[in-house]
Amino acid sequence: MTTNGGRRTQDDRDAITVEIGYALCSAAFAAAVLFGAVTGPAYLFGLPSGVRRVLVGSGTVLAVVVFFVRVVSVLARFGRDGQPSHPGRTNPDS
Numbered sequence: 001m002t003t004n005g006g007r008r009t010q011d012d013r014d015a016i017t018v019e020i021g022y023a024l025c026s027a028a029f030a031a032a033v034l035f036g037a038v039t040g041p042a043y044l045f046g047l048p049s050g051v052r053r054v055l056v057g058s059g060t061v062l063a064v065v066v067f068f069v070r071v072v073s074v075l076a077r078f079g080r081d082g083q084p085s086h087p088g089r090t091n092p093d094s
């Protein structure tokens with residue numbers, strides 16, 4: 001991150017805000033898809049309540065884990081790679 005006397009620039013703060021928003025939205029989507037995939041069959045096939053309870057519980061736990069892993073991985077990658085010197089350009093020499 002570019003610092004200016006120990007302070008972040010407005011562009012740096014904006015980039016972090018966008019990255020946090022992306023991390024949260026993509027994590028919520030991934031968790032919702034996983035939860036639906038795990039718990040869906042319990043309701044679709046009318047499984048007994050004990051099996052349904054296990055599937056909903058395991059789907060909830062897996063969704064929470066996927067949510068946090070996704071957020072951490074996106075934000076860690078952002079912190080490690082930093083900002084490109086020329087946003088929107090694919091060639092680093094351009």
